[in-house]
Amino acid sequence: MREKILIVEDEFIVANDLRIMLQKAGYDICGIAPSVAKALDLIKTKKPDWVLLDIFLQGSKTGIDLAESLTEMGLPFIYISANTNQAILEAAKSTQPYGFLVKPFREKDLLVMLDIALYRHEQAKKLNTPKTLTLAEQIAQIVSKADGKDERLKQVATSLLNVVPFSCLNITKIAAGAENDQVFLIKNSLNIFQKFSFQDMLEQVGVSQRQYTSWRVPITEGRNQFYTNFEFRGLKMDNLWIKALSDHYQYQSCLSIEVAADNSDTYRFTFFNAEAEAYNQLQMDILQRNNEVLKSTIQNILLFKDAPPKTEAIYRSGPTTQRLTVPTESFNGIIGESQLLKNVFEKISIVAPDDTSVLIMGESGTGKERIAQTIHKLSPRKSKHLITVNCAALPINLIESELFGHERGAFTGATDKRIGKFEQADGGTIFLDEIGELPLDAQVKLLRVLQEREIERLGGNFTKKVNVRIIAATNRNLEKEVAEGRFRLDLYYRLNVFPIELPPLRQRKEDIPLLANYFVNRLAKKSGRDIIAISDKVMDELLKYDWPGNIRELEHLIERSMLMTSGNIVEYVEIPTTAQIGIAQAPGTPRVMTLEEMEREHILNTLKMCNGKVFGPGGAAEMLNIPSTTLNSKIKKLGIRHEFVK
Numbered sequence: 001m002r003e004k005i006l007i008v009e010d011e012f013i014v015a016n017d018l019r020i021m022l023q024k025a026g027y028d029i030c031g032i033a034p035s036v037a038k039a040l041d042l043i044k045t046k047k048p049d050w051v052l053l054d055i056f057l058q059g060s061k062t063g064i065d066l067a068e069s070l071t072e073m074g075l076p077f078i079y080i081s082a083n084t085n086q087a088i089l090e091a092a093k094s095t096q097p098y099g100f101l102v103k104p105f106r107e108k109d110l111l112v113m114l115d116i117a118l119y120r121h122e123q124a125k126k127l128n129t130p131k132t133l134t135l136a137e138q139i140a141q142i143v144s145k146a147d148g149k150d151e152r153l154k155q156v157a158t159s160l161l162n163v164v165p166f167s168c169l170n171i172t173k174i175a176a177g178a179e180n181d182q183v184f185l186i187k188n189s190l191n192i193f194q195k196f197s198f199q200d201m202l203e204q205v206g207v208s209q210r211q212y213t214s215w216r217v218p219i220t221e222g223r224n225q226f227y228t229n230f231e232f233r234g235l236k237m238d239n240l241w242i243k244a245l246s247d248h249y250q251y252q253s254c255l256s257i258e259v260a261a262d263n264s265d266t267y268r269f270t271f272f273n274a275e276a277e278a279y280n281q282l283q284m285d286i287l288q289r290n291n292e293v294l295k296s297t298i299q300n301i302l303l304f305k306d307a308p309p310k311t312e313a314i315y316r317s318g319p320t321t322q323r324l325t326v327p328t329e330s331f332n333g334i335i336g337e338s339q340l341l342k343n344v345f346e347k348i349s350i351v352a353p354d355d356t357s358v359l360i361m362g363e364s365g366t367g368k369e370r371i372a373q374t375i376h377k378l379s380p381r382k383s384k385h386l387i388t389v390n391c392a393a394l395p396i397n398l399i400e401s402e403l404f405g406h407e408r409g410a411f412t413g414a415t416d417k418r419i420g421k422f423e424q425a426d427g428g429t430i431f432l433d434e435i436g437e438l439p440l441d442a443q444v445k446l447l448r449v450l451q452e453r454e455i456e457r458l459g460g461n462f463t464k465k466v467n468v469r470i471i472a473a474t475n476r477n478l479e480k481e482v483a484e485g486r487f488r489l490d491l492y493y494r495l496n497v498f499p500i501e502l503p504p505l506r507q508r509k510e511d512i513p514l515l516a517n518y519f520v521n522r523l524a525k526k527s528g529r530d531i532i533a534i535s536d537k538v539m540d541e542l543l544k545y546d547w548p549g550n551i552r553e554l555e556h557l558i559e560r561s562m563l564m565t566s567g568n569i570v571e572y573v574e575i576p577t578t579a580q581i582g583i584a585q586a587p588g589t590p591r592v593m594t595l596e597e598m599e600r601e602h603i604l605n606t607l608k609m610c611n612g613k614v615f616g617p618g619g620a621a622e623m624l625n626i627p628s629t630t631l632n633s634k635i636k637k638l639g640i641r642h643e644f645v646k
Helices: 012-024 036-046 063-073 085-092 105-126 133-146 149-160 199-207 209-215 227-240 240-249 281-289 290-303 339-352 370-377 395-404 438-454 478-483 489-495 508-525 536-544 550-563 593-610 620-624 628-635
Strands: 004-008 028-032 050-053 077-081 101-102 168-173 183-187 193-197 225-227 252-259 266-273 321-323 358-361 388-391 429-433 469-474 498-501 531-536
Touching: 004 012, 004 036, 004 498, 012 028, 012 105, 012 240, 028 036, 036 063, 050 063, 063 077, 063 085, 063 281, 077 085, 077 105, 085 478, 101 105, 101 489, 105 489, 133 149, 133 290, 149 193, 149 290, 168 290, 193 199, 193 358, 193 429, 199 240, 209 240, 225 227, 225 281, 227 240, 227 252, 240 266, 252 281, 252 290, 281 290, 339 370, 339 429, 339 498, 358 370, 370 388, 370 429, 370 531, 395 438, 438 489, 478 489, 498 508, 508 531, 508 550, 593 620, 593 628, 620 628
Parallel strands: 004 028, 004 050, 050 077, 077 101, 358 469, 358 498, 388 429, 429 469
Antiparallel strands: 168 183, 168 266, 183 193, 225 252, 252 266, 321 531
C-alpha cells in the first residue's frame, strides 16, 4: 500500500513541486493545506500516513502548533522550511519530528529524507521507544530531588535550554523594592550554569547600589515580549540596568514572560542571548504553553527554603567518615542509582537487542564509550568485533582510507592493501566516537554507507556489502552544527534513530558518593593501600563542585587525593578553581573569536547590507574588493546560507 502524504505549505508553487516529486516517486498525495485549520480538516477526512509541514503558514498558528497536535494523534511528520537558525531548530526539536528538510531542496534530498524518516518511524514502532520526557516531566523530577535550591535552579535552567536558547536567565518578582530577591542563572564558557544574587550581579557588572537606585529602573507589568535588533537597543535606552548588564556580557536580545504565583505575586522570567535575532514568537508560544512549569519553578524551588547549613563544628570534634559502601549491584559495571541514569539503563535495555542505529550524546567524561560497549555486550553481535573509531583523531587526508580501506597503489604511499574500519566491523558493531568532528566530505561518504550498507575501497572497482551496526557519539550540539552548516541534516537524522542522552555528573549528584567510593576501593586494591573511608567534609566538597569534566574528572581527583593521603581515610581533596581549570571565562569577558568566525561574521554583515547580492554593482564582492568566485567559495566553506542573510 502506498503511503498517503498531506502537504501543509502556504506557498502554492513549493507545494505543487512537492506534489509532483512525490507522486512521481510513487507516493499518494491526499491534499495540500495552506493553514493549520485546513490541515486539521484534511486530516479528519483523508487520514494521511505522513505530513510534510512548513513552519510559517497562513493564519495565526504555525507549524509548531500543528506539530503538537500531530504528536498527540501519533501521526509522523517532517518539517520543510527555509528557516534553520538555532532558535527555529530548538523549537522544532521539542516537537520530536522525524526529519527536517531545508528549502530549497533537490528531488533526491526529499526522497532521501523520506526514506530516513520511514526507517526511523518503523524502528520506533518496533522498539516501542520510550517517550522523551516533556519539559513538565523534567521539572517535576527536579522538584522532587533533595538537592538545595541553587542546585535545582541550575538544573531547571539546563532543562529550559531545550525549548529556548539563552546565556542568562533572570527571575525577579515584579514589585517595588523586590530587586534583592531576584536571581541570575548565567552559563559560563563550560556551558555550566552558575547562580548569582542581585548583589553578586551588581559587583560583576560594576554598578553600585546607589547608582542602580538613581536609575529608577521601571517596573512594568503585563508584558510578554521579545526584543531583537532595534527593539533591544530601544529597551536598553529605557532600562539602564539592562543596558549595563547587556553591555557587560555582550547580550543582544532578550525574551520576557510573566508568571503569576499562588500567593498573588507576579514574577518575570527574562532570557538573554548574545545573538541579535535569537528570539521569535515560536519561543514565546512554547513558554506560554509551559506557564505551569514556570509556576512550579517559583512555587517549589525559588520560594523553597533550604535547610540550615551544617556548622563546621562537626569537623572540629573529629573526622567523621563516609565508609566505603560500594554498590553490590550495577548495570553491567556502570555505577549509579539516580533516576536519570536509570532512564539511560532502560533505553539501553530496549535498544541493545536490535540492530538500530544509536546516537549517544553527552559532555566529555560522561562515559559515552562505556555505554557503547554495554550496548554491544548486550546485543546478538556480542561475539563479533566492536571497532572503535575516534573521528576527531583521523587525519583529514586519510579519513576515507581509515574508514573504508584502500587498494595497493590507490595513492602515493599505499604500498599494501588496507582493510578499513567498516570492513573490520563486518558482522559486529562500529562505534564512531566524536562524530561531530567529521568533515563534510567524509559525512557524504558515511551517509552513503549507512543507506546502501556497502563500501568501496579507495582505488577499488567493486563494492562490498557490510553488515554493521552503527553507534555514534558526540559531545557537540549537533542541531547547532546543522544550523551553522557544519553537519549534514540528512546524516543527523539517519544517525539519530535512537538517541541516548547521558546526564552530566552535576545533574545526578546523588551518584557521587557511590562513584567516589567505587574509585577509592578500586584504586586502593590496585595500589595495595589500606584506605577504608572518605571523610564527610571531603564528601561535602565533592557534592558542592559542578564537575565540568564529569566522571573522568572525579576519578582523576580521587586518584590524586589518595596519593596525598598518608592514613587510611581520605581527609583532603584539592577542588579545582576556575583559574585552575584554565578554560572557564571570567564573567563579562568577551569571548575571543577565531579568525574564521571573524571572517564569517564580516561576510554575513556585508551580505545583509547588500540584501544578499553577491556580485555585480553594489554587491558584496564589490564592497569586499574580492572576485565574486572567491567570495562564493568562502560562503560555501563557511557554511553561510541564504536564510542566515535574511
